[in-house]
Amino acid sequence: MDYAFKVEDLSVAYDKKPVLWDIDLKIPKGILLGIVGPNGAGKSTLVKAALNLIKPLSGSILFFDQPYKKVVKNIGYVPQKGSVDWDFPTTVYDVVLMGRYGHIGWIKRPSKKDKEATIQALDKVGMLEYKNHQISELSGGQQQRVFLARALIQDADIYFMDEPFQGVDVKTEKAIVKLLKELKALGKTVIVVHHDLHTVKAYFDWLTLLNIKVVAHGTVDEVYTPENIKKTYQADSLLSLESDFDV
Amino acid sequence: MFDLSYTLTIVLIGTMVLGAISGMLGVFIVLRRQALIGDALSHAALPGIMIAYLLVGVRSLEVLLIGAFVSASLAMILLNVIKKYTTIKFDASMALILSGFFGFGQMLLSHIQKSGAASQAGLSRFIFGQAATMLRGDVLIILSVAFVVLLLILLFYKELKLYIFDEAFFKALGLNEKLTSTLLTMLVVIVIVIGIRMVGVILMSALIIAPSVASRQLSDRFSVNFMLSGLIGALSAGVGTYLSATRANLPTGPMISVVLGTFVLFVLLASPKHGLIKRHILVYMYKYQIRKYRKLIHLYENPSETELNPTEYSYFIDNNYLKLESGQIMLTHKALKKIRSIKAVD
Numbered sequence: 357m358d359y360a361f362k363v364e365d366l367s368v369a370y371d372k373k374p375v376l377w378d379i380d381l382k383i384p385k386g387i388l389l390g391i392v393g394p395n396g397a398g399k400s401t402l403v404k405a406a407l408n409l410i411k412p413l414s415g416s417i418l419f420f421d422q423p424y425k426k427v428v429k430n431i432g433y434v435p436q437k438g439s440v441d442w443d444f445p446t447t448v449y450d451v452v453l454m455g456r457y458g459h460i461g462w463i464k465r466p467s468k469k470d471k472e473a474t475i476q477a478l479d480k481v482g483m484l485e486y487k488n489h490q491i492s493e494l495s496g497g498q499q500q501r502v503f504l505a506r507a508l509i510q511d512a513d514i515y516f517m518d519e520p521f522q523g524v525d526v527k528t529e530k531a532i533v534k535l536l537k538e539l540k541a542l543g544k545t546v547i548v549v550h551h552d553l554h555t556v557k558a559y560f561d562w563l564t565l566l567n568i569k570v571v572a573h574g575t576v577d578e579v580y581t582p583e584n585i586k587k588t589y590q591a592d593s594l595l596s597l598e599s600d601f602d603v
Numbered sequence: 604m605f606d607l608s609y610t611l612t613i614v615l616i617g618t619m620v621l622g623a624i625s626g627m628l629g630v631f632i633v634l635r636r637q638a639l640i641g642d643a644l645s646h647a648a649l650p651g652i653m654i655a656y657l658l659v660g661v662r663s664l665e666v667l668l669i670g671a672f673v674s675a676s677l678a679m680i681l682l683n684v685i686k687k688y689t690t691i692k693f694d695a696s697m698a699l700i701l702s703g704f705f706g707f708g709q710m711l712l713s714h715i716q717k718s719g720a721a722s723q724a725g726l727s728r729f730i731f732g733q734a735a736t737m738l739r740g741d742v743l744i745i746l747s748v749a750f751v752v753l754l755l756i757l758l759f760y761k762e763l764k765l766y767i768f769d770e771a772f773f774k775a776l777g778l779n780e781k782l783t784s785t786l787l788t789m790l791v792v793i794v795i796v797i798g799i800r801m802v803g804v805i806l807m808s809a810l811i812i813a814p815s816v817a818s819r820q821l822s823d824r825f826s827v828n829f830m831l832s833g834l835i836g837a838l839s840a841g842v843g844t845y846l847s848a849t850r851a852n853l854p855t856g857p858m859i860s861v862v863l864g865t866f867v868l869f870v871l872l873a874s875p876k877h878g879l880i881k882r883h884i885l886v887y888m889y890k891y892q893i894r895k896y897r898k899l900i901h902l903y904e905n906p907s908e909t910e911l912n913p914t915e916y917s918y919f920i921d922n923n924y925l926k927l928e929s930g931q932i933m934l935t936h937k938a939l940k941k942i943r944s945i946k947a948v949d
Contacts, residue, residue: 407775428777440769444634445823454765458776463758490823510776 497528626836649708
């Protein structure tokens with residue numbers, strides 16, 4: 357089987373505190389996967405480790421059987437929207453265009469094609485009429501849609517989205533879900549950090565339950581069981597790991 | 604009134620170009636919330652100047668500036684080492700570096716001045732800057748370095764902008780973060796180094812920080828901020844230098860800082876975009892409208908209350924906000940429009 361994303365023996369720690377412990381994941385091509393777990397479970401850390409934003413202690417990460425550096429232009433990213441300063445003096449259009457910077461290359465200016473892709477992506481997320489607006493004027497949902505448009509024009513085969521549903525309105529939530537399904541229909545692999553258990557079944561077809569370790573991983577039907585969820589949200593699984601560490 | 608001698612013209616060109624390049628670079632630094640780095644690094648240049656003088660023994664600007672460059676770069680490296688290996692907070696480490704390096708530089712300066720060598724006269728100008736005594740050759744050095752800095756900013760404009768806006772996304776695109784952050788810091792160090800002869804180590808950071816603070820009040824566009832900040836920097840540096848050179852040779856740094864400070868204050872108050880005066884007027888108008896139309900708003904929110912005493916509402920009836928229909932008070936179209944416009948203000 358071809359895997360879009362394969363992680364082996366991944367451990368990440370901040371100082372001496374483990375955040376991810378011995379993670380093994382095999383994610384097939386073309387699925388819509390939700391990563392769910394309690395606060396501090398390492399969901400965002402997993403995404404950041406995948407994108408080479410933080411250095412893991414150990415482990416290997418492969419995309420389409422290749423290391424990160426070889427496929428970086430093929431990986432799309434939607435960071436948490438709280439990660440930037442929305443008072444930054446720039447327009448919606450400019451932020452979305454940034455998604456092309458990896459393709460454009462150093463020093464060179466955006467081409468006509470890049471600009472057209474920007475307009476198309478803005479249209480797709482329903483933000484075209486805001487294209488010349490200041491980003492500070494946007495609502496939370498609109499900010500999220502701008503980030504999505506920026507990721508769309510990365511034109512990637514695998515997408516990582518960090519809490520895209522965080523603090524968005526109903527309209528945006530629906531737009532995002534529609535977009536996720538469209539990406540899947542195009543054969544893209546989409547990995548979404550998510551916090552709302554109730555919507556898991558409706559939004560995703562695969563599910564990873566994470567709490568520092570992988571509790572369960574597979575199709576939603578297999579994984580979304582009361583026992584697995586209880587195990588994920590129980591403080592015990594966290595503690596048992598810590599007790600191993602108290603030397 | 605403008606008595607522009609040849610020497611003064613040369614000096615003015617030098618400081619205005621310096622002001623422009625500092626202002627443009629400052630936009631990146633200030634938006635990255637690293638305004639204080641400029642301050643720490645410019646203070647840290649002082650001991651380098653003194654050590655270069657002690658080693659070479661002549662007051663050649665090139666040599667002294669190389670000393671300044673080495674010492675400011677060393678300070679930058681130290682700042683990064685402290686950040687990486689200790690738990691000291693970044694602002695505290697900047698304050699430590701600033702005071703430590705500057706103190707050491709002052710000590711060396713006093714030592715050199717005591718020696719009484721004729722060539723040392725003028726070293727103290729590096730503290731507050733003295734543009735008027737610069738030679739044509741000095742200005743040429745500054746112009747050529749500023750040109751290279753501008754070229755680099757323009758070449759890497761798009762990368763620098765993304766880097767300061769969203770560092771994580773920048774890295775996720777596979778762009779080289781180390782290279783970009785080093786480039787940005789090196790440009791700051793270089794601009795500081797060419798500026799300290801004119802403006803001095805203590806106030807050089809004003810020329811980097813103040814123009815971009817002012818331009819941010821005037822525009823929400825990055826490119827406009829960039830150009831406006833350069834313009835404000837150039838004009839302030841020009842005015843400050845002119846005043847300092849023509850009035851009893853006051854040091855240039857403080858004069859430029861005063862001009863810049865006045866300008867920032869003015870813009871903060873009076874900017875038509877984000878100015879405090881405008882904001883207060885808008886807030887006042889909003890509150891005034893709510894007070895004036897509170898009875899209309901109440902009727903709008905409670906449509907069932909229609910049997911009321913018309914005399915209490917005579918003002919609104921007279922002004923077509925309310926109408927009487929078979930003994931009941933109704934909101935007119937005009938009133939609905941008014942209330943919606945009040946509610947729409949955020």
